[in-house]
Amino acid sequence: MHAALDIFRALGDPTRLRIIHLLRAMELAVGEIAQVVGQSQPRVSRHVRILAEAGLVERRKEGNWVFLRLGKGGDVAPFLSLFDRLAPSASEALWQTADLARLTAVRADRGRAAESYFAEHAEEWDAIRSLHVAEVDVEAAMTALLGVEPIGHLLDIGTGTGRMIELFGQGARQVTALDRSPDMLRLARAKLPEGAGDKYALLLGDFAAVPLESGSVDTVVLHQVLHYAQAPELVIAEAARVAALNGRVLIADFAPHEREELRLRDQHARLGFSNDQMESWFAGAGLLMERVETLPGQELTVQLWLGRRKQAPILRQVERMSA
Template identity: 50%
Template sequence: MNTVPPEDMFRVLGDAMRLRTLMLLRSLELTVGELAQVLGQSQPRMSQHVKALQEAGLVRRRKEGTAVFLRLGPPARVQPIFALLDAWAETGGETPLFAADRARLKAIRADRAAEAQRFFERNAWRWDELRRLHVPDSEVDRVIDAALGRRPLGRLLDIGTGTGRMLEQLAARATAALGVDRSPEMLRFARARLAERGITAELAQADMYALPMEDGAFDTVILHQVLHYAHHPEAVIAEAARVLARGGTMVVADMASHDRDDFRRRFAHARLGFTDQAVLDWLTALGLEARVVGHLPGELTISVWAAERRPARISAVA
């Protein structure tokens, strides 16, 4: 981390546009163009503000394909600033501009979500076919089985269940199985599929960022080809970890990092895959014991990661 004297740090933050930029990036990774749109700036002017914030270590760039996303700098650098701003807001000192920026940011979130939703609605009927373009289902199933072992799965949650294929594969090993998805069209296909095959499982509409379940409610949690649709994948993993019981297992299967930038347009992907290090870091930061299970090369490589939450310790009786 570069060391910037406090006086230089406050000089950088003395521009209201830079403070507003930090507050926006606190909620969502954004491109320079999106920041310019929300803040009513030209892209060249916005780039100057971003450069100053980057030199102060407050903002970092993340390149993905041809796109460059901006995110906050290290927590040790930015959290004291947010703590100060939050304390100021509690005394009634928050600038109205922050609230107005958040409202405009909602429009960008809505645009992104609507684009993905339109894709799901158009392609729900051939969803499984699209997923098989990368690696055959049987190969992915084999590695997921290896990650889970042969133990009973207990209470099973499939986040982003799509057409219910994971429930079809795993529900028989669970004491109860639930699949959730944001798309009503996907859930309609999942219900028909599971009913046709005689699979006993529940389905419900839910947001992967805010699951309507209690902490520790599930023994097994699956995230299969879900994260690349998330603009905040670490937040999705954190929510999945929240509902994972002690002694439980989470399995994440998704694309390895790639450079197929056309997938954003063709398939509404928000992220171009993930490195092992990124996923393992997110999982271990949540107190889980994480590992790489395997990589399956195809048109794109599919990676499988697993994590366990340690069982509660049993105190010895004296």
């Protein structure tokens, strides 16, 4: 009874209800929530503390930022399920829609900052990455993880300068490279082999909304891309969606670190990922974690996570409607 009363008290405030609805959309930083709801960060932090004490919200510190997600406790799930069962009133529907629109604007601002950085540093990007960790070691580990199993249709999400399609494209049946920067795609095209024909498709698009059909890809690669994502779990869910049954998703990125300058200078949205965090996101996307490998570096550690889809691919709502 005590837990139930704490939860009801925590939910008995309009701002805290707005925070819950926002966190149902994606994991967010406290500052992002403050920007969306139009309140000061200290005031939002007080609301977050009440929600966290009731178990409705979990906090995760990352450098100078605090990220929030919905609580996973067994006592909390039944209360959160009420949001699916109760139809909002007209006024509630209005502020929910307005908050989600402002959230989209916040994410767009951050996306534009990252795109501006990419445009300014496109030709230097391979060199910048090599400062973090020896790329030859990362590439060798990725090649070993994928092994001799056929690559099939390869999707390189966030292809950048095209190094991954250069590395794995020859052994693939078909290659799709996705990036949201035209400058990056221009550089990636320069690395395509002569006579490539229609084997290679380079697409301009967002890694949180991959323009491919569900279950259409055999191997998905995300190489040093996920730390730019505002909602990494959504990117992983998209990678899993397009993966065929028994298809593989390979992610190479940083382990958790405290190099705050990478966020400020290089537009990193996340300062690395833990194995527990990644395993949770894989499981939520229907991926079975097969292998994890750690490549320590002098300053930053690179982690490799290899997952496999073991259930039928999830269809987008639009695909269900057109099926």
